[in-house]
Amino acid sequence: MIAASISDYRELARRRLPRMFFEYIDGGSYDEVTLAANVAHMRALKLRQRVMCDVSKISTKATWFGREYPLPVALGPVGFAGAFARRGEVQAARAAKDVRVPFCLSTFGICGAEEVSAVAGDLLWYQLYMLKDRGFMEGLLHRVAALGVDVLMFTVDLPVAGTRYRDIRSGMNNPGAVGLLNRVMQGAVRPHWSYDVALRGQPLLFGNLVGAVKGAKQIDEFMPWIVANMDASVTWKDIAWVRERWKGKIVLKGVLDAEDAELALAQGVDGIVVSNHGGRQLDGVASSISVLPRIAERVDGRTTIFFDGGVRSGMDVLKALALGADGCLLGRAWALALAGAGQRGVAHVLELLRREMHVAMALTGIADVKDANSGIIDAA
Ligand SMILES: Cc1cc2nc3c(=O)[nH]c(=O)nc-3n(C[C@H](O)[C@H](O)[C@H](O)COP(=O)(O)O)c2cc1C
DSSP states (O other), rough: OOOOSTTHHHHHHHHOOOOHHHHHOOSSSSTTTTHHHHHHHHHHHOOOOSSSSSSSSSOOOOTTEEEEESSSEEEOOOTTTGTHHHHHHHHHHHHHHTTTOOOOETTTTTSSSHHHHHHHHHEEEEEEEOOOOHHHHHHHHHHHHHHTEEEEEEEEOOOOOOHHHHHHHTTTTTHHHHHHHHEEEEEOHHHIIIIIIIIIOOOOOOOOTTTSTOOOGGGGGGGGHHHHBOOOTOOOOOHHHHHHOOOOOEEEEEESSSHHHHHHHHHSSSEEEEOGGGGGGTTTTTOOOHHHHHHHHHTTTTEEEOOSSOOHHHHHHHHHHHHTTTTESSSSHHHHHHHHHHHHHHHHHHHHHHHHHHHHHHHHHSSSGGGGGGGBBBBO
């Protein structure tokens, strides 16, 4: 199968990955109502076609934190990516670097910050959760800052972990001998993945956490530490704790309510991500795109607004920008492309986004993406 659209990579990923990793990427929490709504509400939005507007020179450039980027997108944090393709975070970061798009490394990435930094350079952003082990967090912040990382995505919509039924059914969450047997069997029917990723992609550990979990030699052995360390007591005052230890930009990821956007502003964050974690946390909350206009109106230009959830095309990026976002993060779009075709797949997704944005801008009559506003959305 030749991928023509971003969505085609879902099928390529399904064919290539052991079932549990495909379900892990593709799935959402509980009945996946919010996951479906993220995509459906985005699709339901209609762009207004306008003609005769001189769109001979199109600019998709975005400026965030005083720096210009060629596209208003970044690769958002996705855990485990090194299990989707060999040294997956490095492959994705290379594709992003080639077109000067930021790559945000998850704390739960397989490749550690140093390994990814070596390819991403100054396009590396870093994502962190609040952990109970503040000493470890502090060390990690120093370690990442020493690599020259300037943007910290502080994810706040995971004080407790949502339940994904698909991960239970696929055996992803199943430790012990039965789980191991299940995994071996799933790997056996995906020989390309087994050779390329499981064998040649070692070490399959959480590169950022090695050292925190003494003696851990398998990925399973990190899990008890991770579960025990997610800090459910996190409050707004903890932003000050992070601020004291992080001199770069802080972007709060997981804001879905205008009141919370206001509280985030009061803490002096440099940006927010309007996000419901791709429908992977609380099922039944609003789709990201449905709350974006409200939040943008409340923020009123006082901070940088990133958006994620259901972005599957350049048209979707344009819709989010029209409704108040300054930029979009990709989640499943890049993770499935990585799984389906490695670095080449991620590069193709970024090129598709660029081309789709060009067409969408030309036919909504805007030459500069910075001019995208609700006027290009069909309100009828
Ligand atoms: C497989 C997978 C792993 C993820 N891991 C993280 C993570 O480690 N940290 C984080 O802040 N968000 C994580 N997310 C959420 C994404 O950053 C993003 O918010 C979400 O995927 C956006 O929705 P979309 O996939 O519909 O574009 C993950 C998402 C997926 C699909």
